Amino acid sequence: MAVQTIAENTTSSVDLGPAAALSCRECGERFELGPLFACASCFGPLEVAYDLPAGSPEELRKRIEAGPNNIWRYAPLLPVPADVAEKPNINPGFTKLVKADNLARELGVTGGLYVKDDSGNPTHSFKDRVVAIAVEAARAFGFTTLSCSSTGNLAGAVGAAAARAGLRSCVFIPHDLEQGKVVMAAVYGGELVGIEGNYDDVNRFCSELIGDPLGEGWGFVNVNLRPYYGEGSKTLAYEICEQLGWKLPDQIVIPIASGSQLTKIDKGFQELIKLGLVEEKPYKIFGAQAEGCSPVSAAFKAGHDVVRPQKPNTIAKSLAIGNPADGPYVLDIARRTGGAVDDVNDEQVVDAIKLLARTEGIFGETAGGVTLGVTKKLIEAGVIDPTLTTVVLNTGDGLKTLDAVSATSQATATIKPSLDAFRAAGLASA
Numbered sequence: 555m556a557v558q559t560i561a562e563n564t565t566s567s568v569d570l571g572p573a574a575a576l577s578c579r580e581c582g583e584r585f586e587l588g589p590l591f592a593c594a595s596c597f598g599p600l601e602v603a604y605d606l607p608a609g610s611p612e613e614l615r616k617r618i619e620a621g622p623n624n625i626w627r628y629a630p631l632l633p634v635p636a637d638v639a640e641k642p643n644i645n646p647g648f649t650k651l652v653k654a655d656n657l658a659r660e661l662g663v664t665g666g667l668y669v670k671d672d673s674g675n676p677t678h679s680f681k682d683r684v685v686a687i688a689v690e691a692a693r694a695f696g697f698t699t700l701s702c703s704s705t706g707n708l709a710g711a712v713g714a715a716a717a718r719a720g721l722r723s724c725v726f727i728p729h730d731l732e733q734g735k736v737v738m739a740a741v742y743g744g745e746l747v748g749i750e751g752n753y754d755d756v757n758r759f760c761s762e763l764i765g766d767p768l769g770e771g772w773g774f775v776n777v778n779l780r781p782y783y784g785e786g787s788k789t790l791a792y793e794i795c796e797q798l799g800w801k802l803p804d805q806i807v808i809p810i811a812s813g814s815q816l817t818k819i820d821k822g823f824q825e826l827i828k829l830g831l832v833e834e835k836p837y838k839i840f841g842a843q844a845e846g847c848s849p850v851s852a853a854f855k856a857g858h859d860v861v862r863p864q865k866p867n868t869i870a871k872s873l874a875i876g877n878p879a880d881g882p883y884v885l886d887i888a889r890r891t892g893g894a895v896d897d898v899n900d901e902q903v904v905d906a907i908k909l910l911a912r913t914e915g916i917f918g919e920t921a922g923g924v925t926l927g928v929t930k931k932l933i934e935a936g937v938i939d940p941t942l943t944t945v946v947l948n949t950g951d952g953l954k955t956l957d958a959v960s961a962t963s964q965a966t967a968t969i970k971p972s973l974d975a976f977r978a979a980g981l982a983s984a
């Protein structure tokens with residue numbers, strides 16, 4: 555991993571609001587804000603450290619509630635300048651938290667079941683949250699090209715955000731992604747490069763590019779801007795608690811690709827507790843993977859602390875990261891909170907996509923199928939408690955992964971435009 559020194563790319567005048575420094579998740583060493591992602595001493599991942607806002611929880615809550623209906627209402631808790639909402643950005647967030655009573659009935663959940671539906675973001679996945687934060691870091695550090703290694707959704711989010719921000723974009727994806735993801739990544743007019751390999755090959759390639767003069771002036775949202783990018787996922791935690799009336803859920807089920815989202819949702823809950831915005835109480839975090847790419851689930855079940863990489867083979871391509879960067883931290887969080895990590899096969903993924911659509915009118919992508927599939931499995935296994943408040947994430951839109959359900963979702967009948975033909979089809983109401 556290439557480590558850039560602070561002097562090369564930062565000045566102390568960087569304004570990212572309450573962000574004070576980067577600190578190493580492993581050894582705690584602090585660094586000036588800059589496009590760094592690994593600790594110069596121990597190579598541990600860097601995280602944003604804050605001067606969190608002073609004042610009473612009531613004041614802060616009021617300030618947030620008076621903010622815009624997007625993630626910028628939480629600007630005082632994010633590494634972004636105070637005037638962020640006035641800049642051209644795609645303004646993601648404040649997506650619906652749907653009380654899923656039909657689904658709850660079907661799954662036997664009595665404690666309240668909610669779907670946080672992030673398909674409602676501007677490019678129809680949760681990735682708009684992380685990219686919006688990374689754009690502010692890219693602007694602050696003077697990058698002119700926005701880039702990423704992507705399993706699909708990130709490429710589209712970067713393309714759109716760069717277009718709005720007036721930055722060039724050049725994004726990298728595995729060459730064999732779903733058509734919907736490819737089109738979404740290309741339509742915003744940036745460069746899109748298909749790499750002959752899987753996501754882990756793409757990511758390795760991007761790490762090489764960062765260390766090479768070819769990648770100079772490039773902000774890779776999930777590599778050299780990763781500490782900032784990750785903070786975007788905290789907004790899911792903030793929104794869920796605010797939408798529950800400033801309360802923590804008892805249980806939450808989160809899909810895992812690199813594991814960044816899951817670890818940052820936990821960080822978001824912890825910050826809300828520290829700030830007094832929610833009452834402290836235990837919560838359990840559950841992680842969901844597809845069987846065909848389940849390195850974290852396998853490690854959890856085996857009781858291991860390290861994650862052994864896998865070669866992905868699943869229809870849940872947005873989660874197909876065989877060597878997840880935040881895997882060990884996900885294991886820590888699942889164990890510390892009394893949660894679990896589990897996986898479901900592709901057939902169960904498809905069944906869960908259709909279950910969510912049939913019961914709640916929400917068409918999720920394969921990642922949503924993975925998350926609901928694992929939720930169902932863990933309820934049946936008695937691991938998720940049906941008497942507690944439970945939130946399930948749907949992180950993307952089913953229109954992007956039509957192939958998963960197209961074989962089994964077709965017209966019930968095709969008929970001539972006549973009442974006789976309709977009668978013969980046997981579909982008239984009784």
Ligand SMILES: *Cc1c(COP(=O)(O)O)cnc(C)c1O
Nearest residue numbers: 707811812813814815921949950
């Ligand atoms: C990227 C992605 C995730 C999870 O990503 P992490 O790398 O674990 O943060 C979940 N769902 C969808 C749809 C995604 O695109």
